[in-house]
Amino acid sequence: MEPVLDHLLGRNTIKKGRYIKIGDKEVEYHPRFRLILHTKYFNPHYKPEVQAQCTLINFLVTREGLEDQLLAAVVAKERPDLETLKANLTKSQNEFKIKLKELEDSLLARLSAAGGEFLEDTALVENLETTKRTAIEIEEKVKEAKVTEAQINVARENYRPAAERASLLYFILSDLSKINPIYQFSLKAFSVVFEKAIQHSAPSDDIQQRVMNLTDEITYSVYTYTARGLFEADKLIFLAQVAFQVLTLKKEVNPVELDFLLRFPCKAGVTSPVDFLQHQGWGGIKVLSEMEEFKNLDNDIEGSAKRWKKFVESEVPEKEVFPKEWKSKTALQKLCMLRCMRPDRMTYAIRDFVEEKMGSKYVEGRSVELFKAYEESSPSTPLFFILSPGVDPLKDLEVLGKKLNFTIENGKIHNVSLGQGQEVVAERALETAALQGHWVILQVPSGR
Known part of the structure; x- marks a missing residue:
């Protein structure tokens, strides 16, 4: 934290006449002034004095916390009856706790105020009986609520x-x-x-x-x-x-194999015994061979060099069948071997891997559907186009506008090219569009 903020954080104010001053230079301080500081550090550490002077709010969301939030959202959509029941149960359980606390406080107050013989105080005895009876009723309701809550949780867990x-x-x-x-x-x-x-x-x-x-x-x-x-x-x-x-x-991949694929550790200083593999690639093969699933891979490559050479030097090795028993390895294990032998083909191999595991729709080349993007927008969620040289989405916007009866001719599209003196024009267009539900296209020149 910058030392210049010390006076603000410590609220070191002094009163001079009608004014409140702060700091060595005695800057005028407004009583309603608020300072909000934000950090992008994942796990920030603050000195004890800062923690004492400020209110720290942690907005960090965890995987488990977000999962619970999203589970509630799914169940609220799929089974609103369950989510409403769960909310009502939580509310009633809190009310039970509050009621018990009120009864306990009331009883303690009467006991402390009672003098002499407790049993002669009729109101105290009656209050004691009422508290006992209510506590038993609440306890029974809590037990019932816990059973119901367990049933709800089982149903919610499906999602x-x-x-x-x-x-x-x-x-x-x-x-x-x-x-x-x-x-x-x-x-x-x-x-x-x-x-x-x-x-x-x-x-x-x-x-x-x-x-x-x-x-x-x-x-x-x-x-x-x-x-x-x-x-x-x-x-x-x-x-x-x-x-x-x-x-x-889903526990469908071996973390050790995935780590190898992503980091590609290789033994340094080793020389490839075959002419179709680089030294670095052979270093990777030696690391792989130390794993149980790839035992004797290095020996097999040396012993069947001709067969492996044909595989490695093929145009599309990711489509070829691996030699001998290596063809029965998992998709990830084949990626690990290919990473050592043909790193230049990894882009295509990864694409094939995704297609096999996730489906072809994830790797199909398709242009951005403007209507799909439009459906996801709203009056408060605009569309931004970050363009490459020579790309102009205006024609596509005009085609979409014609389908939805938004055209420049009928005045429902306002096209403003931002530049010097155009701020007033843009603001006027935005005000009109906000009132009448029009579209506004703001074109920002490159370099701005």
Whole structure:
């Protein structure tokens, strides 16, 4: 914390005449002044004196905490009766606690005020009996409520896989800012996508099938929503992260193998005994060979060099069948071997891996559907287009506008190119559009 803030944090004010002053320079201080400081540090540490002077609020959301929030949202949509019942139970249990506390306080007050023989105080005895009887009734109701709550929780748990998947996806989105600071996704926007995915998922009377439909729709909706805002070079990274973390959550991948694929540790100083493998690739093979699942891989490559050479030097090795018993390895294990042998083909291999595990719809090349983006917008959620040179979405917007009866000709589209002196024009257009429900296109010149 900057030393210049010490006077503010300590509220070191002095009164001079009618005014309140602060600091060495005696700056005038308004009694309603509020200071809010925010940090982006994941786990900040504050000195004890700062903790004593300030109110610290932790907005950090955890995977488990978000999962519980999203579970409540799913159940509220799918089984509103359950969520209402659970809310009522929580309320009634709190009321029971308050009632018991009031009875105890009342009894203690009467006992402390009573003098002499307690049994001669009729009101005290009656109050004691009432308290005892009410406490027994409340205890019975609490027992009943706990049984009902347990039944509700069992029913709610059926929907946990959907909430668990959604929570996982949100934290993948949060980490995208490490790739590029422009990738910022708010929990509020994510919640909108999440709720729309619930609405659009295929219905089913079978609860397990319904949860599977919910999980699949949530995953795909979040993917399409996110990929729309990513640069082309980063889309496969995001897709791979989704695939790997979903499979890890389902315990369908070996964490050690996944760690090898992502970090690619290799033995330094080793020389490749075959001409079709680089020294670094052979170093990776030696590390792999130390794992039980890849035992004798290095010896097999040396012993069957001709067969492995044909595989490694093929045009599309990710589509070829691995030699001998290695063809029966899992998809992730094959990726690990290919990572050592043909790192140049990993982009295609990862794409094939995602298609196998998640479905072909995740890897199909498709342009952004403007109408889909429009459906997700609202009067308070505008669309932003970050354009490459030569790209102009105006024609697509005009086509969409004609379908919805928004055109420049009928005055329902206001197109303003922002520049010097155009602020007034833009503000006037926004005011008109806000009142009459028009569209406003604000074009910002490059470099601004």
